[in-house]
Amino acid sequence: MATTIAELDSRFRIPGVAQLMAGNGNWPKVQVTAPAAAGEIYLHGAHVTSWRPTGAEEVLYLSPHSIWQEGKAIRGGVPICFPWFGDKAGDPRAPAHGLVRTKSWQLDSVEQVGDAVSVAMSTESDDGTRQWWPADFRLAYRVTFGAELVLELTVANTGLSPLRFEEALHAYYSVGDATLARITGLEGAWFIDKTDSFREKLQRATELVIAAETDRVYLNTEHPLELSDPVLQRRLTVAKANSRTTVVWNPWIEKAGELKDLGEDQWGKMLCIEVSNVGDFAVELAPGKQHTMRAEIKIA
Numbered sequence: 001m002a003t004t005i006a007e008l009d010s011r012f013r014i015p016g017v018a019q020l021m022a023g024n025g026n027w028p029k030v031q032v033t034a035p036a037a038a039g040e041i042y043l044h045g046a047h048v049t050s051w052r053p054t055g056a057e058e059v060l061y062l063s064p065h066s067i068w069q070e071g072k073a074i075r076g077g078v079p080i081c082f083p084w085f086g087d088k089a090g091d092p093r094a095p096a097h098g099l100v101r102t103k104s105w106q107l108d109s110v111e112q113v114g115d116a117v118s119v120a121m122s123t124e125s126d127d128g129t130r131q132w133w134p135a136d137f138r139l140a141y142r143v144t145f146g147a148e149l150v151l152e153l154t155v156a157n158t159g160l161s162p163l164r165f166e167e168a169l170h171a172y173y174s175v176g177d178a179t180l181a182r183i184t185g186l187e188g189a190w191f192i193d194k195t196d197s198f199r200e201k202l203q204r205a206t207e208l209v210i211a212a213e214t215d216r217v218y219l220n221t222e223h224p225l226e227l228s229d230p231v232l233q234r235r236l237t238v239a240k241a242n243s244r245t246t247v248v249w250n251p252w253i254e255k256a257g258e259l260k261d262l263g264e265d266q267w268g269k270m271l272c273i274e275v276s277n278v279g280d281f282a283v284e285l286a287p288g289k290q291h292t293m294r295a296e297i298k299i300a
């Protein structure tokens, strides 16, 4: 028996700070209005769709054309990709970016931590996931909405066999004009260019500029990045822990036009920087062990 939003709200609300409410698609979401930040996270996919530090504008991009429909991922915010990234190798029928961004997650706790609010959700393997990926796992996700947005994804291997999985916090950032935004902190890193037959290339320039469709997996990168936006007049830093790859994506006009839930009028307003462990840097996890990937986003 599904728990109603009213029942969830009575269990988890913190008056004036956090409440459960019906969001888009009438899907349940936790709405946070903490002293340090406002934000929201849906139980659908444990999907963060908003983070606005007090005194600042919204930081995350959410498509106005997102399709709020069972089985569909919300377009924008921070989709969780697990246990594979992109298409599943050797199985074109499998859902892109894995199995959990369209699952309904369990809400475990909502806590005020100083002037921030921390929301914990979880999900685990079931018959539905095992038909695509014969593994036993539990995911625990903790999101702290404060002066920083902290995302912590913990994967536990609850089975008897080793696991090898990819993961990504596929964050969409709102930008004033993607062609004027600049990403620094990647110089000297090698990357796989998915727009050029997955060729491996070296990032020579100090600044990454979006001047065409951009879909790159930066390899063996562990240090913080900076996204500067001269239009919105802000700089974001994206720091991470236990993540060896960073994906940078902008679909540009043509690919955006092919995505019904994005659209060619939207590509210039978003830029994805994805803390991840993908490809050769997928995570190997022994039975009974767990791994936590962490992203910390703040306005510089």
Ligand code: TA6
Pocket: 073, 085, 086, 096, 097, 170, 194, 215, 247, 248, 249, 272, 274
């Ligand atoms: O992270 C970049 C990427 O892998 C792109 O190749 C593009 O497919 C994007 O993710 C969005 O994927 P989605 O399945 O959400 O449309």
